[in-house]
Every structure is written in C-alpha cells, then in structure tokens.
Amino acid sequence: MSFFVGQIPVEEWERRAAQEDLYAVFSKRWSPTDCQRVNQEQQAKIVQLLSPLENKDVLDVGCGIGRIAGPLSGLTRHVTAIDISEGMLQKARQTYQQPNLKFIQSSVDQMPFNDQVFDAVIAIFVLQHIIDESSFQTSLKNITRVLKPGAKF
Numbered sequence: 001m002s003f004f005v006g007q008i009p010v011e012e013w014e015r016r017a018a019q020e021d022l023y024a025v026f027s028k029r030w031s032p033t034d035c036q037r038v039n040q041e042q043q044a045k046i047v048q049l050l051s052p053l054e055n056k057d058v059l060d061v062g063c064g065i066g067r068i069a070g071p072l073s074g075l076t077r078h079v080t081a082i083d084i085s086e087g088m089l090q091k092a093r094q095t096y097q098q099p100n101l102k103f104i105q106s107s108v109d110q111m112p113f114n115d116q117v118f119d120a121v122i123a124i125f126v127l128q129h130i131i132d133e134s135s136f137q138t139s140l141k142n143i144t145r146v147l148k149p150g151a152k153f
C-alpha cells in the first residue's frame with residue numbers, strides 16, 4: 001500500500017484534463033446524471049454565497065475546465081481564473097470566451113497578482129489536493145494576500 005504525502009503532480013492533472021466532459025474534474029465513480037446535478041447545485045450555491053455579484057472582481061483558484069468561472073463571468077464585472085494545468089485551461093478557453101474572463105496558468109502558491117485586488121476568491125475541489133503542509137500554508141497566505149479587506153473566500 002502506498003500513501004500520498006505531497007501534491008498531485010501537474011502531469012496527473014493533464015491526464016485528467018483529457019477525460020471527457022465533467023469527468024475532467026469530477027470522480028469517474030459518479031454517473032453523468034450526478035455530475036450534472038452536482039455541477040448545477042454548486043454553480044447556484046456559489047452565486048448565492050457571492051451575492052450581490054454586480055461589479056465584483058472574482059478569482060477562481062484551480063478553475064479546471066472553467067465550469068464555475070465561465071458562467072460566473074456573465075453575472076459579475078470580471079473573473080480571473082488560474083490553474084496549473086494547461087490542458088484544463090485549453091478546454092476552459094475553448095468553452096468560455098467572454099471579454100471579462102481571463103484564464104491564466106499559475107499555481108496558487110505563486111500567483112502573479114498584487115495585494116488586495118479581488119472582491120472574492122473561490123477554490124472548489126482544489127485545496128484538499130495540496131497535502132504538503134508548507135505548500136498548503138503558502139497557498140492560504142497567497143489567497144489571503146489578494147483579497148480586498150472584507151472580501152469573501
């Protein structure tokens with residue numbers, strides 16, 4: 001038996017990015033119906049949690065194929081979405097092309113943003129994959145750093 005003690009390597013995310021539809025970011029154990037249901041429920045919940053969304057600058061950390069960042073950009077001022085996987089970002093860029101939506105390749109612990117620039121940051125199904133304590137702490141510090149005072153995470 002082997003245990004995972006670090007961080008899922010980017011090669012594994014590239015492999016997952018090649019999976020069809022929502023299976024790039026969801027478990028293969030879920031049925032297509034369950035994938036659709038979870039996707040819709042999460043999209044609605046994020047909108048509810050971030051409301052009011054007008055005039056907000058939102059950062060989606062580990063955006064995957066853009067299933068949250070894409071629809072969100074239709075409801076707010078600007079969405080920036082980062083991911084370490086170029087394969088995930090390629091799919092996201094193919095699917096969502098709004099002018100107020102930017103996809104950037106970056107790791108959460110090395111984000112190229114100034115301090116206090118976002119009104120909200122979301123990270124869905126991402127931070128639990130950063131198991132290494134030091135990387136996890138650095139990631140949280142970076143997220144805190146880019147949030148405006150009073151912003152939502």
Ligand SMILES: C[S@@+](CC[C@H](N)C(=O)[O-])C[C@H]1O[C@@H](n2cnc3c(N)ncnc32)[C@H](O)[C@@H]1O
Nearest residue numbers: 013025062063064083084085088107108124125
């Ligand atoms: C399970 S997927 C979830 C994707 C998206 N948040 C969603 O819910 O559809 C995890 C994503 O996090 C990305 N990721 C993993 N480690 C990361 C890191 N250190 N920085 C940025 N993105 C990362 C992966 O490439 C992958 O796209």
